[in-house]
Amino acid sequence: MTAQSLPPYDDSIDVLSYDLDLNLVENFTKNAHRSFGAKQEIRFVTGSLNTDRVIRFHASQASIIPGQVEGAELVKHESGIMYLRLPEGISAGDTVTIKLQYSHSGVKDEGFFVSKGSVFTNNAPIEARDWFICNDHPSDKALFSISATVPGNVIVGAVGQNEGITDTMGHKKWKWRSLIPMATYQMVFSASTDYKLKKSSVRSKLSGRDIPVELYWRRNENEREVNYIRDIIPIMLDFFEDHFGEYPFEKISFATLTSDFPYGGMENQSFITLCAGCWYDLLAVHEFAHQWFGDLITPENWEDIWLNEGFAEYMEAYWIETWTRPEDGQYKAVMRDFANYYFIADPKDAISESKWNTDIPPGEEFYNSALIYKKAACVIYMLREEVGKEKFFEILKRFTTDPALKFGNATTADFVKITNELTGKDYNWFFDQWLKHPGHPVYMNRFRFLSENGSDILEATFIQEGWERLYYQATFELKVEYNDGSSEVFTGFNSANGETFRFMVKPGADRVIFDPEEKIILKKEF
Numbered sequence: 001m002t003a004q005s006l007p008p009y010d011d012s013i014d015v016l017s018y019d020l021d022l023n024l025v026e027n028f029t030k031n032a033h034r035s036f037g038a039k040q041e042i043r044f045v046t047g048s049l050n051t052d053r054v055i056r057f058h059a060s061q062a063s064i065i066p067g068q069v070e071g072a073e074l075v076k077h078e079s080g081i082m083y084l085r086l087p088e089g090i091s092a093g094d095t096v097t098i099k100l101q102y103s104h105s106g107v108k109d110e111g112f113f114v115s116k117g118s119v120f121t122n123n124a125p126i127e128a129r130d131w132f133i134c135n136d137h138p139s140d141k142a143l144f145s146i147s148a149t150v151p152g153n154v155i156v157g158a159v160g161q162n163e164g165i166t167d168t169m170g171h172k173k174w175k176w177r178s179l180i181p182m183a184t185y186q187m188v189f190s191a192s193t194d195y196k197l198k199k200s201s202v203r204s205k206l207s208g209r210d211i212p213v214e215l216y217w218r219r220n221e222n223e224r225e226v227n228y229i230r231d232i233i234p235i236m237l238d239f240f241e242d243h244f245g246e247y248p249f250e251k252i253s254f255a256t257l258t259s260d261f262p263y264g265g266m267e268n269q270s271f272i273t274l275c276a277g278c279w280y281d282l283l284a285v286h287e288f289a290h291q292w293f294g295d296l297i298t299p300e301n302w303e304d305i306w307l308n309e310g311f312a313e314y315m316e317a318y319w320i321e322t323w324t325r326p327e328d329g330q331y332k333a334v335m336r337d338f339a340n341y342y343f344i345a346d347p348k349d350a351i352s353e354s355k356w357n358t359d360i361p362p363g364e365e366f367y368n369s370a371l372i373y374k375k376a377a378c379v380i381y382m383l384r385e386e387v388g389k390e391k392f393f394e395i396l397k398r399f400t401t402d403p404a405l406k407f408g409n410a411t412t413a414d415f416v417k418i419t420n421e422l423t424g425k426d427y428n429w430f431f432d433q434w435l436k437h438p439g440h441p442v443y444m445n446r447f448r449f450l451s452e453n454g455s456d457i458l459e460a461t462f463i464q465e466g467w468e469r470l471y472y473q474a475t476f477e478l479k480v481e482y483n484d485g486s487s488e489v490f491t492g493f494n495s496a497n498g499e500t501f502r503f504m505v506k507p508g509a510d511r512v513i514f515d516p517e518e519k520i521i522l523k524k525e526f
């Protein structure tokens with residue numbers, strides 16, 4: 001089997017936990033020192049093993065230099081994959097622990113970042129393998145712990161909860177552990193001599209639990225902005241728990257990174273990372289929404305990434321809708337901006353591409369703002385318009401509180417199934433046309449007013465460019481304006497090209513406006 005034809009991860013194992021022990025002292029004490037030594041334990045359950053009992057883990061070829069292995073034999077390290085042979089006698093269903101030593105080569109990669117006084121990691125989408133050995137796929141969630149040895153003046157934050165700081169040979173060892181499984185793309189830490197740590201707590205109205213809040217901010221940042229985020233955390237917590245159920249993790253924390261961080265923010269489970277100085281409320285809302293959409297319920301595969309980004313992005317607009325007056329039209333203005341962002345970028349892929357499952361593009365290309373964020377948020381907006389606001393939030397809550405999905409993974413089909421169950425209708429057409437196809441409808445509708453047997457009639461014929469390829473179905477509204485200044489809205493469901501509807505109108509009809517409320521926000525009119 002060649003590396004190219006291998007599945008993107010080893011599904012014959014189910015990792016239970018990763019325990020890392022990193023020595024990062026020299027990353028702080030030596031100038032531009034990017035390598036480190038580490039010990040690691042991986043505990044996993046075996047599935048149906050091949051006869052040679054060889055399993056695979058990801059370990060970046062350029063970054064990871066394997067050392068001693070206990071509990072398995074290192075067969076080879078090739079094309080970013082470590083092949084390990086398990087001892088004889090191990091069979092399907094056994095729990096196996098292997099111990100590995102390795103070092104980071106010091107090469108610059110997209111996972112392990114070092115600058116003066118700061119070390120941090122960013123794993124999404126597939127960079128965890130740059131700094132530890134793992135089954136790097138969102139479907140294999142596992143527990144995670146990290147011990148990081150650093151100079152005494154460094155503060156280390158990470159996913160999970162702190163299990164103490166111990167002195168070790170003049171340095172400090174910070175230990176973090178998560179007891180809630182997470183995807184490898186979220187198993188991160190950030191350490192800096194620059195950090196100040198602001199601690200507080202927030203009480204969940206839903207569970208009564210006091211949740212620790214930790215904000216890792218930097219000396220050159222504006223403390224008032226940090227305090228602002230601290231002060232909206234209780235509001236965000238209420239808001240999201242109301243809609244999506246209990247906040248599920250050990251703590252709520254935000255940490256800013258350095259300018260090396262290529263993203264605006266990353267939703268690592270219980271440890272959200274932000275770009276340098278980025279104490280912005282909408283960014284915080286986006287990443288906090290991910291604690292449900294992405295962390296509690298993680299995409300089964302990369303084609304399901306819109307379940308993360310679409311909802312997190314949409315929640316920014318919904319947050320604005322919640323805290324502004326409807327007459328100011330802020331919600332729709334944000335959605336219009338999202339749609340325009342998409343129209344201008346005009347991405348060639350669909351929102352959900354199965355090709356990403358086997359061949360995920362580099363992170364900054366994969367996390368395509370116009371597509372899986374803005375366009376997906378618009379699709380979610382249109383879903384709400386199709387099913388109605390109340391039903392829409394019922395669907396979302398069912399999704400985020402579904403015991404079969406919580407703390408695990410979900411596919412797009414899982415979300416569609418819940419939508420269909422709760423509405424009692426079949427919305428496959430909706431998800432198929434918007435998620436599985438690139439582009440958007442371009443309408444060339446024809447409207448005319450007729451007089452028949454003394455009645456005035458609006459005749460509306462729906463036409464889309466490119467209908468032979470795909471016809472976008474939608475519930476539509478037509479607003480008829482009369483000479484006397486009054487108006488009337490007619491509605492229907494348009495399912496095919498050339499479909500004609502006739503509506504009785506009052507005398508004095510002057511003009512017709514298609515989709516006056518911009519409910520089909522991803523359309524163009526020709």
Ligand SMILES: [Zn+2]
Binds near residue numbers: 286
């Ligand atoms: Zn996001």
